[in-house]
Structures are given as C-alpha cells and as structure tokens.
Amino acid sequence: MAAPVKLSELPVGSRAVVREFPKGGAAFLRLREMGLLAGTPFVLVRAAPLGDPLEIQVRGYHLTLRKSEAAEIVVEPAP
Amino acid sequence: MSDDPITSAASTHSDRTISVGGGSLDVRTSSEIGGAEVPSRSVPARPPVYALVGNPNCGKSTLFNALTGLKQKVGNYPGVTVERKIGTAYSQHGQPIQIIDLPGAYSLAARSPDEAVTRDVLLGRRADTPQPDRIICIVDATNLERNLYLVHQVLDLGKPVVVVLNMMDLVVQAGLQIRLTRLQHALGIPVIPCEAVNGKGLIELKLALSRQELPLARHAWDVPAPIAPAVAELQASLHQNDGRPPLVARAEALLLLTDQDAVRVAGSAPLSARTTEILQAWKKRWEGEGVDWAGTLVNSRYEVIGRLCAEAVQPAAAIGPSPSDRIDAVVTHPVWGWVVLGVTMAALFLSIFTLAQYPMDWIDGRVTALADWLRDAMPPGDLRALLTDGVISGAGRVVEFLPQILILYFFIGLLEDTGYMARAAFIMDRVMSRVGLNGKSFIPLLSSYACAIPGIMATRTIEDRKDRLITILVAPLMSCSARLPVYLLMIAALFPTGSVPVLTKVGLMMGMYLLGTSAAFGFAWLFKRTLLKGETPVMIMELPPYRWPSLRSLALRMLERAGLFLRRAGTIILGISVVLWFLTAYPKAPAGTPPEQQIAHSFAGDVGRALEPVLRPLGFDWRIGIAIVSSFVAREVFVSATGVVFGVQTDSSGNLLPLRAALQRAVWPDGHALFTPLVCLNLMIYYVLAMQCLSTTAVVRRETNSWRWTLFQQFYLSATAWLVACAVYQIGRALGF
Numbered sequence: 001m002a003a004p005v006k007l008s009e010l011p012v013g014s015r016a017v018v019r020e021f022p023k024g025g026a027a028f029l030r031l032r033e034m035g036l037l038a039g040t041p042f043v044l045v046r047a048a049p050l051g052d053p054l055e056i057q058v059r060g061y062h063l064t065l066r067k068s069e070a071a072e073i074v075v076e077p078a079p
Numbered sequence: 080m081s082d083d084p085i086t087s088a089a090s091t092h093s094d095r096t097i098s099v100g101g102g103s104l105d106v107r108t109s110s111e112i113g114g115a116e117v118p119s120r121s122v123p124a125r126p127p128v129y130a131l132v133g134n135p136n137c138g139k140s141t142l143f144n145a146l147t148g149l150k151q152k153v154g155n156y157p158g159v160t161v162e163r164k165i166g167t168a169y170s171q172h173g174q175p176i177q178i179i180d181l182p183g184a185y186s187l188a189a190r191s192p193d194e195a196v197t198r199d200v201l202l203g204r205r206a207d208t209p210q211p212d213r214i215i216c217i218v219d220a221t222n223l224e225r226n227l228y229l230v231h232q233v234l235d236l237g238k239p240v241v242v243v244l245n246m247m248d249l250v251v252q253a254g255l256q257i258r259l260t261r262l263q264h265a266l267g268i269p270v271i272p273c274e275a276v277n278g279k280g281l282i283e284l285k286l287a288l289s290r291q292e293l294p295l296a297r298h299a300w301d302v303p304a305p306i307a308p309a310v311a312e313l314q315a316s317l318h319q320n321d322g323r324p325p326l327v328a329r330a331e332a333l334l335l336l337t338d339q340d341a342v343r344v345a346g347s348a349p350l351s352a353r354t355t356e357i358l359q360a361w362k363k364r365w366e367g368e369g370v371d372w373a374g375t376l377v378n379s380r381y382e383v384i385g386r387l388c389a390e391a392v393q394p395a396a397a398i399g400p401s402p403s404d405r406i407d408a409v410v411t412h413p414v415w416g417w418v419v420l421g422v423t424m425a426a427l428f429l430s431i432f433t434l435a436q437y438p439m440d441w442i443d444g445r446v447t448a449l450a451d452w453l454r455d456a457m458p459p460g461d462l463r464a465l466l467t468d469g470v471i472s473g474a475g476r477v478v479e480f481l482p483q484i485l486i487l488y489f490f491i492g493l494l495e496d497t498g499y500m501a502r503a504a505f506i507m508d509r510v511m512s513r514v515g516l517n518g519k520s521f522i523p524l525l526s527s528y529a530c531a532i533p534g535i536m537a538t539r540t541i542e543d544r545k546d547r548l549i550t551i552l553v554a555p556l557m558s559c560s561a562r563l564p565v566y567l568l569m570i571a572a573l574f575p576t577g578s579v580p581v582l583t584k585v586g587l588m589m590g591m592y593l594l595g596t597s598a599a600f601g602f603a604w605l606f607k608r609t610l611l612k613g614e615t616p617v618m619i620m621e622l623p624p625y626r627w628p629s630l631r632s633l634a635l636r637m638l639e640r641a642g643l644f645l646r647r648a649g650t651i652i653l654g655i656s657v658v659l660w661f662l663t664a665y666p667k668a669p670a671g672t673p674p675e676q677q678i679a680h681s682f683a684g685d686v687g688r689a690l691e692p693v694l695r696p697l698g699f700d701w702r703i704g705i706a707i708v709s710s711f712v713a714r715e716v717f718v719s720a721t722g723v724v725f726g727v728q729t730d731s732s733g734n735l736l737p738l739r740a741a742l743q744r745a746v747w748p749d750g751h752a753l754f755t756p757l758v759c760l761n762l763m764i765y766y767v768l769a770m771q772c773l774s775t776t777a778v779v780r781r782e783t784n785s786w787r788w789t790l791f792q793q794f795y796l797s798a799t800a801w802l803v804a805c806a807v808y809q810i811g812r813a814l815g816f
Binding site for chain 1: 185186188190221222224225228337369371373374377378381407411412413414416417505506508509510512518617618619620621622623624
C-alpha cells in the first residue's frame with residue numbers, strides 16, 4: 001500500500017484512489033455528488049497549460065478542479 | 080430475463096405492477112402499499128405535463144428540440160434569469176404532450192440558479208409553473224453512473240418516470256455494453272435507448288410518453304440509519320407546515336439535508352419557519368457529534384447506483400485513448416493549446432467584423448431607403464419627422480445589431496456544442512482567477528470586444544450569481560466595434576494625413592483596447608473584494624467529449640436569441656430613441672435658421688450648454704456636450720452628431736475628411752482651438768470608459784433583473800470616465816500640452 005498523498009501532489013498521468021475528503025464545504029460535497037467519493041479510483045490526466053486547474057478522469061468522464069481544492073483531498077496512489 | 084445487450088427495443092416493455100420493496104424508502108405512499116400488488120398510477124383528466132430533466136451535456140436540448148420542433152415557448156422564469164422553455168410534442172395519434180424543459184442539473188441539491196429552478200419546479204415550489212405530473216430523465220449512456228445520481232434523486236419524488244438512454248451510438252463506439260432489460264427490470268420503469276441527434280428512438284419515446292398508465296419505479300433505498308429520524312421529522316413538518324404531499328415531502332427532506340448553502344431563487348416559495356428550525360436543530364446536533372450527514376447521503380445513493388451499474392453495464396475492455404483524448408492532447412497542450420485558442424478567437428473576430436458587415440450595410444441601406452420613401456410619400460411636418468428620424472432610425476438601430484448577435488451566437492453555440500468552450504475555460508481559468516473570477520467568464524468578456532450585448536447574454540453559463548454579475552458589470556469596458564468610428568474620427572482629427580507613421584495610429588488604437596481591458600480586469604478585481612465579496616469560485620467542471628454539433632439545434636438557438644433580443648431590448652431601445660429624437664427636434668428653431676443650427680435650439684442643446692460647466696474640466700465645450708448626450712443611444716452616433724453640430728453633412732461612404740477639417744477649424748469663443756491633440760485623446764479615453772449604449776443598458780436590465788445594478792453600472796462607468804478624462808486633461812495641461 002502506497003503512502004497517502006494530497007491529490008495536488010500526484011504526478012500527472014498517475015492513477016490513485018480517493019481516501020479522505022474534508023467534511024465541510026459545498027465544493028467538496030459537489031465533487032462527491034459528481035461521483036468522486038472515498039474509495040473511487042481516478043486518473044490525473046493533466047494540468048492546464050498554466051498549471052492550474054487539474055483534469056481528472058473519474059467514472060468514465062473528465063472533470064476539472066482547482067489545485068486549492070485538490071490540496072485538501074487525500075488520495076492513495078495506485079501501483 | 081435474457082442478457083441482451085443494448086439494442087433490444089424498449090417498446091417491448093409491458094405494463095406491469097410492482098411488488099413492494101423492502102427498504103425504508105419506497106416511492107409509494109403507505110396507503111398504496113396495501114397488498115403485494117400496487118396498481119399503476121393513472122393519468123389525470125387533462126393531458127399530463129412532463130418535465131424533462133438531465134445533466135448538462137447529456138443532449139437534453141437536442142432531445143427537447145427533436146420532440147417539440149418549433150412548438151416552443153421560450154422566456155424567463157419570473158424574477159430569475161433562468162431560461163424557461165415549454166414545448167408541445169405530439170404522440171403518434173396526434174395527441175398533444177406538454178413538456179417543460181428544465182435547466183440542466185447535476186444534482187437537485189442546487190449549486191446554481193439553474194439547478195435551483197429545476198429543483199423548485201420538481202418540488203412544486205413555484206407558483207408560475209405547474210408541478211409536472213410525470214418526468215422524463217435523459218441520461219448520457221456513456222456515463223451512466225454519474226447521470227443516474229440525478230435520476231436517483233428524481234425517483235424519490237414518487238412520480239412516473241421514463242428514462243431515456245441517450246448517445247447509444249457512442250456507447251457502442253466506446254466498447255461499453257448496457258444490458259437494457261436488466262436495467263429496465265432493476266428500475267421497474269421504461270428505459271428507452273435513443274440517439275437524439277439523429278432521431279433514433281424518438282418513436283419509442285413518444286409511444287411511452289403517450290401511454291395512459293406508467294408504472295412507478297422500483298425504488299427501494301435504505302436511508303442511512305443515523306439520518307433516518309431526521310428525514311422522518313422533516314418529512315412530517317414539510318407535509319404539515321408546507322403543504323407538501325407525503326412523497327414530495329420525503330424527497331424534499333432528503334434534499335434539504337444535502338443542500339449545503341442552499342441556493343434560493345426569487346419566485347419560489349420559502350420554507351416554513353418550523354421546517355427550517357428542525358433542519359437547523361439536526362445540523363447543529365450532527366455537527367456536535369461529528370456526523371457527516373450530507374456525505375453519508377451521497378455515498379448511500381452511489382452505493383445503490385453502483386449495484387445497479389454492476390448489474391447492467393459491462394465495462395469496456397481496456398482500449399486506447401478515445402478520439403476526444405487525442406484531440407485534447409493538442410487542444411490543452413502547453414504550447415499548441417494557446418495556438419488553437421488564438422486561432423479560434425481570431426477566426427471568431429474576423430468573421431464578426433467581415434461577415435456581419437454585409438448584412439449590416441444591407442439593413443442600413445433598407446432603413447435609409449424606407450425613410451427616403453416615406454419622406455417622398457408624406458407631406459413635411461412633425462409626424463413625418465417623427466416617423467423617419469425617430470421611429471425608423473430607432474428600429475434600424477435595433478435591427479442593425481442582429482447580424483452581429485446572430486453570428487456571435489452561432490459561434491458561441493458552436494463552441495459550446497462541440498465541447499471546446501469548456502476547454503477554453505480550462506485553459507484561461509488561471510488567468511481569470513487572478514482577479515477572482517473563473518474560466519467561464521472568459522468567453523463572455525472576449526465576445527464583448529465585438530459587442531457587449533451577446534457577451535452579456537452569454538454570461539448565463541456562469542453558475543455563480545456574483546461572478547456572473549461582476550462579468551456583466553465589467554463587460555462594457557471591453558472596447559466594442561461601435562467605438563471604432565469614434566476612435567477613427569479622433570485619430571483622424573489628431574493627425575493630419577501623413578504627419579505620423581501608420582504604426583503610431585495603430586499603436587494608439589491598441590492603447591485604447593488595452594486601457595479598456597485593464598479597466599475591466601481592475602474593476603472585476605475591485606468588485607470581487609468589495610461589493611460582491613464571495614469565496615473564490617471553484618472550477619468543478621465537466622470536460623465533455625468532443626461532439627459534432629447539431630446544426631438544427633444551433634439554428635434554433637440563434638433564432639431564439641434573436642427573438643429574445645428583439646422583444647426584450649428592442650422595445651426599450653426604440654422607445655428611448657424616439658425620446659432622444661424629440662429632445663433634438665424640439666423646441667423648433669425660429670423660421671429661417673439654417674437646419675444645422677436646429678440642434679443648438681433644442682432641448683439637447685440646452686442640456687449640452689447646461690453640462691458645459693461639468694465638461695469644461697475635461698476640455699469639452701457645449702457642442703461636444705451635445706454630441707455626447709446624443710450618443711447615449713449608441714457610441715457611433717457621436718460621429719453623426721458631431722457632423723450635425725459642427726455643420727458638416729457626413730456622407731454614408733464614411734469619408735471623415737470634411738468632418739476632420741471642420742473639427743480642426745472649431746474654436747472656443749476666445750479663439751483658441753477646441754480639438755487640441757489633448758482633447759482628441761481625452762475624447763477617446765472618455766469613450767473607452769463611459770457607458771454610452773442604450774442597447775447594452777436594456778440587456779443588462781434584462782439579464783440582472785435589477786434596475787439597481789443597471790443604474791449602478793451606468794453610474795460607476797460614467798463617473799470613472801469623467802474622473803479619468805478630467806485627470807488626463809488637467810495633468811496634460813499642467814505639463815504644457
């Protein structure tokens with residue numbers, strides 16, 4: 001089992017599984033409603049040309065989120 | 080049940096009754112759950128009203144257009160700027176089926192005014208819209224899990240639901256398999272495969288919609304134990320105190336618990352005090368206990384959906400990157416991404432400036448011809464002048480905007496429907512975040528370089544209310560094409576032919592664009608920190624797969640926009656044009672005065688003279704004042720108005736030379752030149768910043784739904800223009816220019 005890191009620290013192109021979400025915050029709730037839950041696998045596809053926001057692939061579709069949010073989501077890199 | 084993949088026809092689905100599920104949440108009311116068999120809900124006496132709901136980007140508008148064609152009524156929900164569309168489809172037997180196209184939503188726990196309207200109509204909170212009897216849920220079949228989240232919330236309502244699986248062609252392409260019969264069996268309601276773009280599956284859908292009876296869903300869902308008592312208590316209160324039917328009350332109770340900072344919209348009934356009290360009490364208690372109630376509910380829904388999809392969807396065997404992935408590798412590439420963005424935007428502008436010119440000239444010609452014809456046909460007099468100079472020129476001004484609006488809308492529609500719009504927002508987000516906005520403000524602001532009207536109308540894609548308002552407030556600062564004639568006249572007056580290299584003129588022109596753009600960003604930054612303080616907007620956005628746009632949908636939307644503009648803004652523009660004409664035509668000058676002196680005798684002349692004390696610090700006299708007042712209708716009027724005031728007939732060929740000569744001759748009473756280089760420059764700066772466009776004001780009023788913000792915008796832009804122009808003139812004078 002790989003050590004958990006922040007989503008914002010993942011290298012581009014890597015796969016990971018969500019471990020932990022901050023409890024409060026409407027933005028995080030919306031991310032969960034969009035299907036990014038604890039236990040959900042995803043791929044960090046790329047960062048925008050200026051480095052922010054990030055693009056992930058989750059449940060078969062592509063989703064963007066800013067690094068400021070990504071920095072609060074704990075993930076576990078998949079082998 | 081056989082394990083047939085995708086293609087089995089949905090019309091084979093038979094009416095059937097449903098056995099009672101074992102969960103604590105079942106869509107049937109307790110009175111209905113009497114025996115093991117429950118009869119299907121019968122339709123009310125009038126034809127049923129359907130609501131069409133679905134996620135953004137799932138092809139909902141395309142399906143709505145395919146179902147209803149041109150039989151649509153488009154408007155706004157009263158009190159909010161959310162588009163309201165109601166259309167009529169016809170069954171195979173010619174029976175009308177009414178469909179309300181609700182705004183796209185990812186969840187009924189609303190995060191935007193659009194989603195709030197969808198939620199409120201479904202819950203029957205809005206007096207202006209009937210609560211739908213039945214619901215069509217359209218889902219993107221290539222992305223079933225996330226799309227079913229909304230369906231799961233909708234099923235809570237206990238209404239008959241028809242599920243449309245759209246984009247079945249892409250399911251095949253992606254190598255997915257959907258076991259339709261299993262999905263249909265698991266849900267217990269009609270599930271209809273469809274390709275809305277080419278009309279496949281429409282007949283089956285219409286057959287399902289015109290059925291007398293539709294089954295209720297098999298929707299047994301165990302509300303997580305720690306939350307169940309709260310749901311029960313809220314449900315009881317919503318039923319008793321807010322008058323909701325029991326099932327709607329339960330659905331609403333569940334939504335209240337996932338609505339974190341609930342978006343409220345005008346025109347929707349508020350909650351009763353008792354219900355709000357109960358909700359607050361539970362939230363407080365859970366916060367103390369550390370219960371993540373909202374998250375638990377979301378997880379629990381996804382668990383149900385996960386089981387459903389495990390049963391019904393055969394995931395694609397690992398295949399290479401999709402066509403969309405390959406396009407994105409270029410379009411969002413650190414280098415090529417900028418090239419693509421630049422080329423796209425350049426193409427957009429070129430086509431607006433070049434393509435729109437032909438129809439605009441044509442319209443201009445027709446309007447002039449009509450006025451000329453009337454001048455010949457009618458005896459001279461006040462009525463003729465009112466019709467030719469007031470009504471016809473006012474109406475012409477309205478229609479003349481249409482080509483630009485149509486072309487810009489065509490492009491914006493194209494960018495949206497192909498999926499590029501989301502990429503542009505993705506690329507530009509970092510830049511926009513510097514001033515506290517997000518990437519979605521980029522296209523509206525950029526469009527405003529052509530014309531602020533379609534730019535402001537395009538802000539509807541921005542979910543956050545404050546961000547949208549800020550974008551609208553600063554959009555008129557982007558130098559639009561109507562300012563070009565003013566810039567050109569002033570540059571011509573500034574530099575006699577051949578006195579400076581062309582590059583200097585171009586540089587000056589670019590300077591004006593730069594000034595407007597910096598002011599727009601500066602004010603956006605300021606408003607974000609003061610008046611419209613809010614959290615930094617998030618950028619949670621779906622990047623939909625690239626798709627071929629449907630020309631039919633694009634055309635329909637263009638027509639809709641044009642119609643809206645004509646109806647809403649057109650009437651205001653026409654009215655004020657007539658008023659302004661009156662101000663320049665009355666009172667009449669004494670007989671024998673040359674026609675070019677008329678304006679000096681009119682109310683507008685009085686206003687110009689009255690304004691002179693205010694304009695003097697800017698270096699403007701009362702004649703420039705008249706031109707400024709007249710051009711409150713539209714900036715380009717400044718050129719013709721200066722022509723009138725300084726006694727030069729401007730010809731339609733746009734030749735500015737005679738006017739330039741007249742301006743260079745104009746002097747103050749003491750004999751020193753009026754149009755010094757400093758004054759010319761100052762007029763340009765004034766027109767960069769000032770809000771001098773009636774059409775934009777009318778559209779801002781429509782889109783903000785508030786006179787307060789409309790007047791605030793007029794005031795802050797006028798004040799800024801005056802202050803900056805004053806500072807430039809005074810400093811310029813002090814420096815000896």
